[in-house]
């Protein structure tokens with residue numbers, strides 16, 4: 135999809151996101167929870183349902199065929215965008231949570247009692263609880279890699295944890311509770327060096343809208359994220375897997391489309407990627423994701439990336455001017471900063487800020503194991519995206535400075 | 542709709558009604574947090590935790606004579622709200638408490654509109670505990 139104006143005004147990116155037109159007074163700083171949907175994605179959803187709604191991969195009438203083509207083109211687009219080898223390596227899921235569950239479940243026949251899974255306490259529950267429960271069910275050993283003082287994976291400790299029994303290393307690329315970019319490339323190479331069979335699973339949910347992703351360079355076996363964290367709307371996620379790894383997985387859900395031959399006695403399964411896509415998929419959301427990738431390919435220029443990282447630096451700097459404010463982690467922040475204000479419970483901060491029309495998130499950010507260790511009350515998390523600007527940060531800081539008037 | 546209130550609760554309503562703007566109401570709620578009658582530290586235990594609140598709330602009831610409760614909460618705004626409940630309900634008869642309508646009270650205080658869905662749900666759990674102890 136080509137955008138109306140060939141020269142995009144990156145200075146006011148909010149104009150591509152209708153949410154801001156309808157909420158002009160709101161300062162939206164909760165992008166780690168979800169990003170606003172972009173106009174091209176909305177248009178794609180609308181056009182699909184108004185003009186060409188029909189199923190994919192099944193019927194052979196004209197609109198159905200056109201849909202199937204478009205559906206598969208989006209898959210190719212995503213493969214290209216992520217620098218995957220082939221569109222067979224792109225599996226549609228409902229989101230990151232479903233991708234994590236698919237992996238844990240589909241891998242389970244490759245595990246036996248006593249095998250090990252390594253993860254960290256800075257994971258989102260989607261990654262953490264899923265592996266924890268798989269370990270409980272199959273009697274695997276869940277090993278937790280320690281964090282350094284700046285809340286990064288402790289690579290030295292990781293090295294000591296990998297053994298010949300290590301089956302999975304599951305880590306987030308960027309931690310959602312703290313915004314810290316994790317040294318996943320180093321972690322992956324350490325794991326492979328000691329045990330080349332370790333399957334490296336990376337949760338990219340908080341990286342996808344902030345970093346240029348290249349799955350070959352990252353070299354994980356699996357990498358997943360949700361569409362709603364990258365302006366595409368809810369109901370769609372991507373699971374990338376190296377083809378040889380995906381071939382080895384059992385199907386996750388059974389049903390239509392994922393089969394090849396079915397008799398009363400037995401079923402043979404479809405090839406990749408369809409083996410993992412039982413039932414009618416969320417076609418509209420796939421089209422929205424495709425339109426979003428086109429949109430991002432056009433606007434997410436180096437200038438926009440640079441502006442975003444300058445904005446994080448600015449946010450960090452300004453937060454440090456607020457009295458009694460302590461930041462959980464200050465280094466290698468991507469998209470978010472997490473903090474506490476002494477003598478203030480995070481929930482009181484968010485309630486007052488919400489009255490001031492500032493949207494952010496407080497609590498344990500679906501990372502309870504982390505907060506059980508570092509701080510029982512949780513934190514306040516400010517998360518930005520490409521459409522945020524200096525004014526948004528200034529409003530936030532003014533609101534935080536105003537808090538003391540409530541005491 | 543209205544209902545009869547203790548002198549203390551009525552004066553809180555009068556005060557809150559004079560406040561124009563959420564800032565003043567919230568500021569006062571935060572101040573009231575300091576007045577909350579808390580559970581004695583030696584009696585604070587997990588079985589007194591109320592399920593379904595955004596922030597941890599503990600309540601202890603003593604209904605041997607009139608209705609009375611003490612409560613703890615880590616957050617100030619919620620502590621202020623709990624104090625508003627103590628002002629309205631403590632030392633009242635069990636009959637009064639069992640008939641007390643919390644949402645009318647919060648409406649008259651001008652607070653109901655400010656509360657999120659999850660806050661309202663938390664308050665419902667608290668109200669349910671209060672009624673359970675008053676009716677028993």
Ligand SMILES: Cc1ncc(COP(=O)(O)O)c(C=O)c1O
Nearest residue numbers: 229230231258260310339340360
């Ligand atoms: C790091 C991380 N992983 C997984 C998820 C889960 O994503 P979803 O709820 O879209 O499945 C999130 C969402 O907050 C996240 O931040």
